[in-house]
Amino acid sequence: GAVVSQHPSRVICKSGTSVKIECRSLDFQATTMFWYRQFPKQSLMLMATSNEGSKATYEQGVEKDKFLINHASLTLSTLTVTSAHPEDSSFYICSAKGTGHYHTGELFFGEGSRLTVL
Amino acid sequence: SQQGEEDPQALSIQEGENATMNCSYKTSINNLQWYRQNSGRGLVHLILIRSNEREKHSGRLRVTLDTSKKSSSLLITASRAADTASYFCATDARNTDKLIFGTGTRLQVFP
Numbered sequence: 124g125a126v127v128s129q130h131p132s133r134v135i136c137k138s139g140t141s142v143k144i145e146c147r148s149l150d151f152q153a154t155t156m157f158w159y160r161q162f163p164k165q166s167l168m169l170m171a172t173s174n175e176g177s178k179a180t181y182e183q184g185v186e187k188d189k190f191l192i193n194h195a196s197l198t199l200s201t202l203t204v205t206s207a208h209p210e211d212s213s214f215y216i217c218s219a220k221g222t223g224h225y226h227t228g229e230l231f232f233g234e235g236s237r238l239t240v241l
Numbered sequence: 242s243q244q245g246e247e248d249p250q251a252l253s254i255q256e257g258e259n260a261t262m263n264c265s266y267k268t269s270i271n272n273l274q275w276y277r278q279n280s281g282r283g284l285v286h287l288i289l290i291r292s293n294e295r296e297k298h299s300g301r302l303r304v305t306l307d308t309s310k311k312s313s314s315l316l317i318t319a320s321r322a323a324d325t326a327s328y329f330c331a332t333d334a335r336n337t338d339k340l341i342f343g344t345g346t347r348l349q350v351f352p
Contacts, residue, residue, distance in 0.1 A: 129283070155338055166329060167284075167342045216283055220338060228272055228333075230340055232283035 125150040125225045129217050129233025136207055137241055144202045144236045146217030152197035153219035157230065158190075161214040173200040207240045214238075245330055245343035253349045260317040262346040264330030265310075271333050273306055274340070275315050278327045287315075287328075322352045 159167040179192035191203040218230040245266035
């Protein structure tokens with residue numbers, strides 16, 4: 124299947140700092156990417172839809188100034204957690220909607236990034 | 242919330258047994274998908290069933306869809322220890338690109 128690369132896989136930061144997470148589609152151009160957040164033993168909660176070349180669409184209750192999303196190219200979307208606090212500690216997962224040969228309706232997921240804010 | 246619900250939340254079985262997970266959702270859909278997640282990893286797509294389909298097979302997986310009841314089931318036959326993972330259903334609401342995930346079922350298969 125198609126590969127979506129997410130980096131870093133783990134990050135520990137101090138409270139008040141900002142952290143950037145990258146999501147790259149390696150096998151196709153991803154005009155649409157999605158960012159999810161997952162708490163331990165819970166489901167994935169959609170945070171935002173990232174569209175190449177336009178502003179991200181955030182789900183209700185997600186602070187867009189807190190979670191900055193940039194989708195500047197067809198293969199890269201970034202999520203920046205600004206002024207991180209311990210309650211932002213979570214597992215963040217990106218996914219990309221396949222295009223071309225990979226336009227099957229499924230999403231291709233990165234391996235996730237575990238953020239720990241001290 | 243649009244999130245679907247799955248039951249059971251957790252399921253423990255012996256190798257060789259079948260595992261059945263159920264998913265209920267709330268809105269009209271184009272398709273329903275099932276994903277698997279190993280602990281601390283990303284999700285892997287298992288199978289997609291379209292709203293006009295009632296049943297679909299892929300290897301040891303069998304998925305059913307009942308749009309009148311807004312429900313789906315995933316059956317894993319002849320389970321293996323390697324099937325131990327969390328399983329999520331996901332639906333796309335009509336006219337959107339978004340996938341909304343169910344609450345998930347944690348499956349443990351004992352050797």
